[in-house]
Amino acid sequence: MRLSRYFLPVLKENPSEAQIVSHRLMLRAGMIKQSSAGIYSWLPLGFKVLRKIEDIVHEEQQRAGHMPMLMPTIQSADLWHESGRYDAFGAEMLRIKDRHDREMLFTPTAEELITDIFRAHVGSYKDLPLTMYQIQWKFRDEIRPRFGVMRGREFYMKDGYNFDLTKEDALHAYNRHLVSYLRTYERMGLQAIPMRADSGAIGGDDTHEFLVLADTGESEVFYDSAVTDLTFGDRDIDYDDHAQCAAVMEEFTNLYARTDETHDAALFEQVPEDRRRIARGIEVGQIFYFGTKYSEALNAVVQGPDGKQSPVHMGSHGIGVSRLLGAIIEASHDDKGIIWPEGVTPFHCGIVNLKQGDEEADAACDALYASLTALGLEPLYDDRKERAGGKFATMDLIGLPWRITVGPRGLKNGVVELTSRRTGESIEMPPEDAVRKVADIYANL
Numbered sequence: 001m002r003l004s005r006y007f008l009p010v011l012k013e014n015p016s017e018a019q020i021v022s023h024r025l026m027l028r029a030g031m032i033k034q035s036s037a038g039i040y041s042w043l044p045l046g047f048k049v050l051r052k053i054e055d056i057v058h059e060e061q062q063r064a065g066h067m068p069m070l071m072p073t074i075q076s077a078d079l080w081h082e083s084g085r086y087d088a089f090g091a092e093m094l095r096i097k098d099r100h101d102r103e104m105l106f107t108p109t110a111e112e113l114i115t116d117i118f119r120a121h122v123g124s125y126k127d128l129p130l131t132m133y134q135i136q137w138k139f140r141d142e143i144r145p146r147f148g149v150m151r152g153r154e155f156y157m158k159d160g161y162n163f164d165l166t167k168e169d170a171l172h173a174y175n176r177h178l179v180s181y182l183r184t185y186e187r188m189g190l191q192a193i194p195m196r197a198d199s200g201a202i203g204g205d206d207t208h209e210f211l212v213l214a215d216t217g218e219s220e221v222f223y224d225s226a227v228t229d230l231t232f233g234d235r236d237i238d239y240d241d242h243a244q245c246a247a248v249m250e251e252f253t254n255l256y257a258r259t260d261e262t263h264d265a266a267l268f269e270q271v272p273e274d275r276r277r278i279a280r281g282i283e284v285g286q287i288f289y290f291g292t293k294y295s296e297a298l299n300a301v302v303q304g305p306d307g308k309q310s311p312v313h314m315g316s317h318g319i320g321v322s323r324l325l326g327a328i329i330e331a332s333h334d335d336k337g338i339i340w341p342e343g344v345t346p347f348h349c350g351i352v353n354l355k356q357g358d359e360e361a362d363a364a365c366d367a368l369y370a371s372l373t374a375l376g377l378e379p380l381y382d383d384r385k386e387r388a389g390g391k392f393a394t395m396d397l398i399g400l401p402w403r404i405t406v407g408p409r410g411l412k413n414g415v416v417e418l419t420s421r422r423t424g425e426s427i428e429m430p431p432e433d434a435v436r437k438v439a440d441i442y443a444n445l
């Protein structure tokens, strides 16, 4: 993409309405525009990152054997009356009447609808286990929408639902989700720590939230600092293997890590004092096992191998896809702007032409652009007639992890400059080496 043709409405000034750095940087980098409280348009740059995050979520869900599908945002209230949640959900639910005066609502989550689909089509244990998920817009009429996309009213969420014959199978589904979430967040360059949490309005016994540590986080968390040493890495897990998933679950949840809702001061005392941490975190996902709560309420039963009918065991699992943009920026920025992890960056590499209009510099940039593109990479070429300082400031603000700077002086010696956004380190090298280096970095992700 050529920057001269791209829609990137960067702001020079700090927007006064933004209280935290991720919100400020998303507005300044022209990623989003608020349309009303807690509701945003996603401008091209923001939309690109949203898609990258969504792609990772899709890939990791399907790697774990979960099936993508899509349910409507507008639902009839009937099912919610049946489950008892129409009233229980309270003021956060956006209620709508259609022209026939029928009660409708904008989905805040979809346990009822998926259970209705399940009960219409599945009657036998032979069709289990089954896990389906969607990535779909949700609406919750938050009392205090704030921090940009972190606490919006309209937000993009992955919600997945597992159906199993037995509690044991459903707990495997729970563990499997935990494993796949660990991989998902790590691919985005994030450390998200599973913490024992409270099940709130969804209901149920077992639940973990995934938290990204950040001072601006809304949750207070208590943990053993040893949890931050755990990494999932590139382990090859067989998602159907109960024992393997249970082992990962055990490894990542046996150290003390809890949100304030489930915090137990006496247990926390048992953590060695120098490892006790009290901090803040951003919730980027949550997994639940809730047994037969919805299947009983909605009469979703299956016939077991013994011929007996019993309510199916269920869980639901969410990832805050749009919130993740804010969380990643909170975790990865400096005073010049965003620093995208390679896994989610909107463009793989920036190209800065120090002397637009100079025949050699223009030709070198065009050649770089063509080579990177031929390797399947997406460069953003700043081809505007602007001063170098302004070009660098824009690149730093929008946070592409790598930048190739091209100028007549370097070209005389046959070199361009490759700069890491994260370290600020620049190395001069021939253009083809810079292309190879960038390609290698992404090939090894």
Ligand code: ATP
Residues within 6 Å of the ligand: 109, 140, 142, 149, 150, 151, 152, 153, 154, 155, 156, 157, 283, 284, 285, 286, 318, 319, 320, 321, 322, 323
């Ligand atoms: P919170 O406690 O932050 O209100 P929640 O526990 O009610 O969130 P879940 O029902 O667990 O939310 O939804 C799954 C995920 O969706 C959350 O982990 C979070 O990342 C994201 N999410 C929830 N509410 C919002 C919101 N208002 N704006 C953006 N993302 C949200």
Ligand code: MG
Residues within 6 Å of the ligand: 209, 283, 285, 286
């Ligand atoms: Mg939650």
